Amino acid sequence: MSETRHPPVWQHRTTGKRLLMWFGWLCLVALCVLCWQIMTKDTIWAFVSDAPRQAADLGSRMIPPRWSYLERLWLPLWDTLNIATLGTLLGILFAIPVAFLAASNTTPSRVLVRPIALFIIVASRSINSLIWALLLVSIIGPGLLAGIIAIGLRSIGFVAKLLYEAIEETDILQVEAVTATGASPAQVLNYGIVPQILPAFYGISVFRWDINIRESTILGLVGAGGIGMQLQASLNTLAWPQVTMIFIVILATVVVSEWVSAKVRHIII
């Protein structure tokens, strides 16, 4: 009768799992130490200690911005907006069919077509706009067109990926109901799936347009038109007050585009 009954003990994790987690944290710390060593190996510390002075020097040369330069920025800024907008439209145009081919519930063939569509998405996403622009400038020459196509190519993957995920998340019952009326496959898409993905589609498109405005500001660095070309020219001639002016214009544009995109998405969703 001396045996005492212990209340049952509950543990969130077993002892084995806790040891494993400890080991995991240990590895993470070790990795951080290793990274720090590699990072600082080639650092010249004299330059680092000099950094605040250098920064102050550059800053003093950049201020005040050259406000009169503004009038020569309007046209490049307009070009930048055009690159972003037309590039987004181009991307969306190609992304829509790719998304329907990639979504497992609308693809005509999961074995053949779907992998191709997914490959297009990955290929487009894996290459940065700047690199697309670099390639296109050497293929079709410098200018707006290269920028528009670069933005378009990069947007296909982004829009198609988010859109095909939205297609796969549609309510199958609504699709079933439309199918049951004897609708053709095109009508099933039009009535069963499109109404369900429309809000996502608008949201994704505006979001990508907003990202593209930011990306298109630097395309000029490789000669693909827009305000980036002015930036490069100013950097090359060490015209720091002009660089500041360009920064201000870019910042203002990005703020406005983010505001517009947030507003539009709020209205739609």
Added chain:
Amino acid sequence: MLDVSNISKIYAAGDKALDNVSFSVPAGQVVGLIGPSGAGKSTLIRCVNRLVEPTSGSISLAGKTITGLSSGELRSVRRRIGMIFQEYALVERLTVMENVLSGRLGYVSFWRSFTRRYPAADVQQAFALLDRVGLIDHASKRADALSGGQRQRVGIARALEQNPELLLIDEPTASLDPKTSRQIMRLLIEICRERQLPAIINIHDVVLAKQFTERLIGLKAGRIVFDGAPTELSETVLTTIYGEEDWKTLDSDMEAA
């Protein structure tokens, strides 16, 4: 009217949902399909319009074999079969009118349906049906703005817009409160009587099934274990279909209802 013979369905995972099911529905008869969850009720009615492809067996509607049709022929058979769903299955972001008109999709060209330019007769019929189910004032509202009972009425109007020769009704009241359930069941039965329309109704609620249908089929683990008039549905039969339970309370529910 509808002949189902030796239908079996084995899903890809190996589950046998239907096992050699045969029955036929004469014109104008309303059949209640009862049975526990997972007995294969939904699979069975989805086999009839081949939303689910039966593994073996044959189904024919008014002498025309449905099983084995090409996709084009299947569409022309589907438009003769109206279907009503448990969660209403309306296209939520379309208007009530668009939902009802979608019952005509099997009859109009893609371009007409895309631009929403349906023939005037179809639109007139849609208005008449909305009037019949009491939603004439809601035609321009979006489907997701309606209550559950109203949505199910739109679902009924959509199915009738097809001018169907058969109705397949999957758990019409499962998402509705008891009062609305009875109203919806009454409406369905009235409409079937008016049009001499045969119907198969999947239904969980045995009390409702006994009250509103003229014939009951009991399904258990993919097999028919009962087929007869609601009055024949004794406690022993209920035990065969659903398993051991005190069924006496069910009858007192009946009297109360």
